[in-house]
Structures are given as structure tokens and as C-alpha cells.
Amino acid sequence: xxxxxxxxxxxxxxxxxxxxxxxxxxxxxxxxxxxxxxxxxxxxxxxxxxxxxxxxxxxxxxxxxxxxxxxxxxxxxxxxxxxxxxxxxxxxxxxxxxxxxxxxxxxxxxxxxxxxxxxxxxxxxxxxxxxxxxxxxxxxxxxxxxxxxxxxxxxxxxxxxxxxxxxxxxxxxxxxxxxxxxxxxxxxxxxxxxxxxxxxxxxxxxxxxxxxxxxxxxxxxxx
Amino acid sequence: xxxxxxxxxxxxxxxxxxxxxxxxxxxxxxxxxxxxxxxxxxxxxxxxxxxxxxxxxxxxxxxxxxxxxxxxxxxxxxxxxxxxxxxxxxxxxxxxxxxxxxxxxxxxxxxxxxxxxxxxxxxxxxxxxxxxxxxxxxxxxxxxxxxxx
Numbered sequence: 001x002x003x004x005x006x007x008x009x010x011x012x013x014x015x016x017x018x019x020x021x022x023x024x025x026x027x028x029x030x031x032x033x034x035x036x037x038x039x040x041x042x043x044x045x046x047x048x049x050x051x052x053x054x055x056x057x058x059x060x061x062x063x064x065x066x067x068x069x070x071x072x073x074x075x076x077x078x079x080x081x082x083x084x085x086x087x088x089x090x091x092x093x094x095x096x097x098x099x100x101x102x103x104x105x106x107x108x109x110x111x112x113x114x115x116x117x118x119x120x121x122x123x124x125x126x127x128x129x130x131x132x133x134x135x136x137x138x139x140x141x142x143x144x145x146x147x148x149x150x151x152x153x154x155x156x157x158x159x160x161x162x163x164x165x166x167x168x169x170x171x172x173x174x175x176x177x178x179x180x181x182x183x184x185x186x187x188x189x190x191x192x193x194x195x196x197x198x199x200x201x202x203x204x205x206x207x208x209x210x211x212x213x214x215x216x217x218x219x220x221x222x223x
Numbered sequence: 224x225x226x227x228x229x230x231x232x233x234x235x236x237x238x239x240x241x242x243x244x245x246x247x248x249x250x251x252x253x254x255x256x257x258x259x260x261x262x263x264x265x266x267x268x269x270x271x272x273x274x275x276x277x278x279x280x281x282x283x284x285x286x287x288x289x290x291x292x293x294x295x296x297x298x299x300x301x302x303x304x305x306x307x308x309x310x311x312x313x314x315x316x317x318x319x320x321x322x323x324x325x326x327x328x329x330x331x332x333x334x335x336x337x338x339x340x341x342x343x344x345x346x347x348x349x350x351x352x353x354x355x356x357x358x359x360x361x362x363x364x365x366x367x368x369x370x371x372x
Contacts, residue, residue: 116361120368163344170344184351188369191347198348199368 021053026068033087036060042084046077089166089220090137091159097130097148100211113199113215138162154178169194171218186214194220224252229259233266241267
């Protein structure tokens with residue numbers, strides 16, 4: 001009798017082991033800097049919706065994300081969110097408006113770009129007419145009037161895309177330099193590394209403005 | 224028969240002969256030689272003591288009795304061992320399975336999340352229509368010139 005009971009016990013344990021499914025937990029994450037819609041594609045490889053018997057699930061609404069998965073995978077998701085739920089760096093655009101053929105003396109304020117320009121073009125000299133710093137975020141637009149010699153100048157910047165971190169990111173930005181009543185004289189879209197300077201030229205203008213060159217240097221700044 | 228011949232004969236003689244019974248040459252010598260007769264009696268006394276001691280240490284049962292008894296004892300041992308296995312094997316199996324189920328299958332490991340460096344888009348420029356654009360790389364990698372003609 002005892003022997004039969006022991007055998008029955010062993011068989012029942014075996015049977016319960018055969019249909020054993022992984023234990024799932026449910027956790028809700030409150031995102032601080034991203035929307036659930038943004039991070040769901042990043043997290044979907046960690047959610048096994050096709051697991052037999054215990055499918056993983058994920059849902060989101062606004063900045064709240066709820067995931068039902070194994071504790072191990074929930075830990076991975078938490079670590080992924082720690083990496084990606086970060087503030088997108090803001091963009092600081094440094095503009096300089098430069099006139100070619102404007103000066104014989106070298107202007108130390110534009111020494112970096114002047115060296116590059118002198119190797120490429122035969123203008124007699126370069127002078128800084130105006131400079132401005134414009135801040136913005138990804139998918140933001142900024143318009144600013146800048147006073148300076150021959151100004152005012154109208155700067156428009158539309159930041160399309162920001163990728164990467166502060167020290168190794170890129171910024172795609174549309175810039176336009178306009179004059180009052182004169183429309184756009186320089187406009188272009190460039191994709192630049194953070195810290196890289198694009199020299200955009202040129203606009204041939206009548207009068208004292210002469211030949212205008214616009215430089216733009218994006219920088220990524222953590223808020 | 225001399226005494227020397229009598230000593231040799233006593234080594235192989237049977238107890239009756241040593242006791243001086245019969246008409247053998249040894250028996251005749253023992254009847255006429257007191258020294259050899261004493262030696263013969265000493266031999267007889269020792270032989271009887273040895274027989275008594277052997278009888279005390281000898282098997283108390285015969286082979287015909289002892290062999291079946293030994294076979295039966297061996298069969299009982301085998302039966303006991305088999306019963307012991309039949310009782311303990313399911314217990315061991317159940318304990319093993321329970322250990323497999325209850326033991327933490329694998330402690331949650333701090334699996335490193337591999338993050339590849341972001342794939343940054345290359346430099347790109349899009350100018351206004353109708354203008355010819357040329358991009359100049361300069362000696363300074365931090366400066367790029369985009370020139371419209």
C-alpha cells in the first residue's frame with residue numbers, strides 16, 4: 001500500500017512537471033522622457049508573445065508602459081529603459097554671418113573658418129558681420145532676427161532629427177538666412193555631427209553687404 | 224626386534240598394537256621391553272587427547288544439513304535487499320523530481336543589455352533647387368564647406 005502511494009506521488013509530481021510554464025510577472029513602467037509608443041518597438045524583442053502557455057504581453061498608454069513577462073525579461077526591459085528613457089539633448093546652433101572681401105585684416109573671431117576658406121577661395125579677406133546662438137529641440141523651429149553690420153538678418157532653423165549622445169550625435173537641420181524684404185539668400189538642409197561647422201555660401205548681394213557666408217555649428221546639450 | 228626398530232614401527236602402528244594386543248613383532252617387543260612399552264603408552268595417551276580435542280572442535284552439523292540452510296539464508300538476504308529497493312526507489316525518484324522542481328531553475332542573471340553604438344547618418348546636404356552645390360572637405364575635420372554656385 002505504501003509503495004503504491006509513493007509511486008502515485010512520484011507520478012503526480014512528474015505530471016505536474018510536464019506542463020510547467022514559466023512564471024510571469026506584470027510590471028508597469030512610468031516613462032519620464034519617452035512615450036510608450038516610442039519605446040514599444042525597442043522593447044518588443046524582449047516580449048515573447050508567442051510563448052506557448054504563457055505569452056508575454058505589452059501595452060502602453062501615454063508615458064505608461066505595462067509588460068507581462070518572466071522576471072528575467074522584465075529585468076532586461078528595465079535595463080533597456082534605463083538606457084533609452086533619457087532626455088533627448090537639446091540643440092544649440094551657433095551661427096555666424098561672414099562677409100567675404102570685407103577686410104584685409106584677419107578677424108580672430110572667425111579664425112577657424114577663415115583658414116579653411118583661404119585655402120579654397122580667393123577672397124581678399126573675411127569679416128564677421130553678426131553671430132547668434134539659437135536653441136531648440138528635435139522637431140522644433142526657431143526664428144530669430146540678428147542685428148549686425150548690414151543687418152538685421154533673419155535666421156530660421158528647423159531641427160529635423162537629433163541622434164546619438166552629446167559627444168557623438170548628429171543633427172539634421174534646415175537653416176535659412178533672410179534679409180528684410182529680400183527673402184532668403186541662403187537656405188539649405190544639412191546633416192552635421194555635433195561640433196562640426198558647416199560653412200554655407202554664398203549669397204552675392206549688392207551694396208555694402210557684399211558676399212555673405214553663413215556658418216552653422218550644432219552642439220548637443222543635456223537639459 | 225630391537226628398540227630402534229620398535230620406535231620406527233610405533234610411528235605407524237594402530238592403537239591396539241601400541242597397547243600390546245595381537246601377535247605382531249611390535250606387540251611382542253612391547254611385552255618384553257618396559258622402556259618401549261612406556262613410550263607406546265605415552266603415544267597412546269597423546270593420540271587420545273588429540274582425538275578428544277578434534278572431536279570438540281569438529282562440525283556439529285553435516286554438509287547435507289548446512290548447505291540447504293546456507294542457501295535459504297542467502298535467499299532471505301536477496302529478498303530483503305529487493306524489498307529495500309522497492310521502498311526506497313520511488314522515494315528517491317520523488318525526492319529527485321521535487322528537487323528539480325523546487326530548486327531555483329536558474330537564478331535571474333544580470334544579463335548585460337548589449338547596446339550597439341548608434342548608426343549615425345552620414346553628412347548630407349540639400350540645397351535650394353536651381354543651384355549647383357559643391358561640398359569641400361577641409362584640413363580641419365570639424366569644418367566642412369558647402370558652396371552654391
